[in-house]
Amino acid sequence: xxxxxxxxxxxxxxxxxxxxxxxxxxxxxxxxxxxxxxxxxxxxxxxxxxxxxxxxxxxxxxxxxxxxxxxxxxxxxxxxxxxxxxxxxxxxxxxxxxxxxxxxxxx
Amino acid sequence: xxxxxxxxxxxxxxxxxxxxxxxxxxxxxxxxxxxxxxxxxxxxxxxxxxxxxxxxxxxxxxxxxxxxxxxxxxxxxxxxxxxxxxxxxxxxxxxxxxxxxxxxxxxxxxxx
Numbered sequence: 001x002x003x004x005x006x007x008x009x010x011x012x013x014x015x016x017x018x019x020x021x022x023x024x025x026x027x028x029x030x031x032x033x034x035x036x037x038x039x040x041x042x043x044x045x046x047x048x049x050x051x052x053x054x055x056x057x058x059x060x061x062x063x064x065x066x067x068x069x070x071x072x073x074x075x076x077x078x079x080x081x082x083x084x085x086x087x088x089x090x091x092x093x094x095x096x097x098x099x100x101x102x103x104x105x106x107x
Numbered sequence: 108x109x110x111x112x113x114x115x116x117x118x119x120x121x122x123x124x125x126x127x128x129x130x131x132x133x134x135x136x137x138x139x140x141x142x143x144x145x146x147x148x149x150x151x152x153x154x155x156x157x158x159x160x161x162x163x164x165x166x167x168x169x170x171x172x173x174x175x176x177x178x179x180x181x182x183x184x185x186x187x188x189x190x191x192x193x194x195x196x197x198x199x200x201x202x203x204x205x206x207x208x209x210x211x212x213x214x215x216x217x218x219x
Contacts, residue, residue: 043210
């Protein structure tokens with residue numbers, strides 16, 4: 001079983017939709033979780049960093065960690081065409097990344 | 108203006124040649140990392156360093172070497188022993204291990 005599983009998509013939504021991106025992980029001891037946005041041919045850009053369980057909100061982005069289910073989520077409200085990118089989840093404890101979900105927001 | 112720089116952006120080499128990718132950071136971060144990204148795959152850790160003059164192998168270290176002689180620099184050498192070197196290489200740094208990582212713009216290496 002992979003340490004971090006992420007549905008690669010692609011995911012296509014209309015502008016203004018709420019987007020839900022998810023990852024599962026295998027080790028319940030993990031505590032440090034990150035979400036990155038990566039535009040084509042660019043380095044990943046840190047969006048959210050969370051420690052342990054709970055929610056963290058930053059503008060239109062909300063990161064959620066459910067340690068009991070070993071499940072992390074990123075929600076994007078009022079999605080915009082500029083949100084079109086690949087989104088990567090990461091486990092900070094052992095520097096492992098999901099494969100990334102490619103998102104397209106259509107105007 | 109703080110950040111991480113990688114050079115060059117594109118690199119072309121002939122098979123059998125060693126090549127060194129540069130990574131510099133002025134964020135005063137202790138930890139630095141090298142990842143490789145292939146199409147359809149997530150980032151895979153090659154090497155990481157938590158402190159100057161010390162580094163550890165990641166999941167795919169074979170065919171690569173690194174050095175960490177200065178806090179701000181963590182160059183990666185892709186040796187001729189690396190079987191499939193063509194990839195997008197990303198360098199990152201963090202204040203300490205487990206903290207959020209910040210990435211450079213990447214170097215796309217093509218070996219023919």
